[in-house]
Amino acid sequence: MARATKGTLIKCDPSIKQLIIKLNNENNNNIILQTIDNSYNNNEQESILLIDGVYLDFLKMELDRMLSKNIFEEEDEANV
Secondary structure: OEEEEEEEEEEOHHHHHHHHHHHHHHHHOOOEEEEEEOOOOOOOOEEEEEOHHHHHHHHHHHHHHHHHHHOOOOOOOOHH
């Protein structure tokens, strides 16, 4: 018997996909429901993931937090 699962499609680049996979692994593999084959798409740099919609807000918050760690502000030229 077929089983339907409600989810949200996410289109992202490979670096964001890796962050989502990391979060998925840390959360008992509950976030990602399916990785969608995007061979029909000419832009092979994009990934499509089906995620559990319950985790959408959590995912946005965690990605913002993770990405903000990687932002470096330019130092003042006088301090160099």
